Amino acid sequence: MPELPEVEVTRLSFAHRIAGAKVLQVQLGKPLRWPLGVAPEELLGQQVLGVRRRGKYLLLDLDRGLLLMHLGMSGSLSFASEQPLPGPHDHFDLLTTLGCLRLHDPRRFGAVVFARQEQAPQAQKLLGHLGVEPLGDGFALAPFAEALKQRRAPIKQVLLAGDVVVGVGNIYASEALFLAGIRPTTRSERLGRLRVERLHAAVRSVLARAVQAGGSTLRDFSNADGQSGHFQLEAQVYGRAGQACRRCDSLIKMIRQGQRSTFYCPNCQKN
DNA sequence: AGGGTGACCTGTCGGC
DNA sequence: TGCCGACAGGTCACCC
Numbered sequence: 075m076p077e078l079p080e081v082e083v084t085r086l087s088f089a090h091r092i093a094g095a096k097v098l099q100v101q102l103g104k105p106l107r108w109p110l111g112v113a114p115e116e117l118l119g120q121q122v123l124g125v126r127r128r129g130k131y132l133l134l135d136l137d138r139g140l141l142l143m144h145l146g147m148s149g150s151l152s153f154a155s156e157q158p159l160p161g162p163h164d165h166f167d168l169l170t171t172l173g174c175l176r177l178h179d180p181r182r183f184g185a186v187v188f189a190r191q192e193q194a195p196q197a198q199k200l201l202g203h204l205g206v207e208p209l210g211d212g213f214a215l216a217p218f219a220e221a222l223k224q225r226r227a228p229i230k231q232v233l234l235a236g237d238v239v240v241g242v243g244n245i246y247a248s249e250a251l252f253l254a255g256i257r258p259t260t261r262s263e264r265l266g267r268l269r270v271e272r273l274h275a276a277v278r279s280v281l282a283r284a285v286q287a288g289g290s291t292l293r294d295f296s297n298a299d300g301q302s303g304h305f306q307l308e309a310q311v312y313g314r315a316g317q318a319c320r321r322c323d324s325l326i327k328m329i330r331q332g333q334r335s336t337f338y339c340p341n342c343q344k345n
Numbered sequence: 346a347g348g349g350t351g352a353c354c355t356g357t358c359g360g361c
Numbered sequence: 362t363g364c365c366g367a368c369a370g371g372t373c374a375c376c377c
Contacts, residue, residue, distance in 0.1 A: 075370050107353075107373085130371075147371055148355075163355085181354045183371060200372095227348060235348095236372080243370055312370095332349075335368085 078241025103165030129240030146183025
């Protein structure tokens with residue numbers, strides 16, 4: 075479910091409501107990808123100062139540390155004034171004076187990890203290698219071009235790797251490459267100035283529009299209010315193998331790259 | 346150090 | 362209807 079836009083939409087939906095809350099209780103379900111890394115009692119009484127996002131991580135700033143939350147493949151957060159009855163896939167509840175923040179995650183690829191500070195090794199192990207924020211000022215064309223020139227892997231996989239630019243997941247990678255008119259299999263280093271420029275703009279605009287639309291093009295995403303995306307953004311290529319390209323009517327193709335599906339239009343995306 | 350692979354876990358869907 | 366394999370929005374540890 076969650077790429078950068080979904081994570082950001084989630085953040086926007088509850089950050090203002092949880093700010094200032096004090097932690098009353100922590101309830102854990104089945105194990106997530108990593109252990110919390112601290113005794114839950116350690117969190118009690120701490121105040122939630124705010125919620126930031128770094129890549130696909132949400133950072134819950136507390137007065138004596140921070141919680142790094144990741145939604146994995148199937149996670150979603152909800153924030154409700156009363157604690158709802160926990161279901162079989164609810165694996166983390168943070169009960170606070172202002173409401174209950176809950177991580178629901180059937181596949182349990184998500185995680186909640188505590189660190190005393192952002193620079194602590196537990197946090198840096200997860201955040202340290204991340205690339206620039208695509209929606210921030212740091213996403214400049216020249217360094218992006220420079221980074222892409224250093225890589226020999228197919229451009230789709232460089233985007234997914236997240237060490238050049240963060241937040242682009244499997245859906246938006248295909249979508250951005252379509253927008254830029256670039257074949258996903260093209261080696262990163264072989265992209266010329268013009269294509270890099272188009273890709274830079276495409277990554278930005280695809281992600282920004284998805285945030286504005288309230289989440290992804292896909293069906294089961296909902297923010298922490300329980301509201302689903304507006305579905306205003308139709309996928310151009312993702313999930314459309316065998317269907318007609320919306321721009322040129324050619325048939326959309328699906329291939330496998332690094333065990334993930336990639337979709338593209340063979341006519342609109344020639345190298 | 347970059348690149349390729351397997352691993353983690355559960356649910357759903359299509360085909361036989 | 363039932364079973365089985367393929368696949369799903371992420372990313373880490375591991376090997377070369």
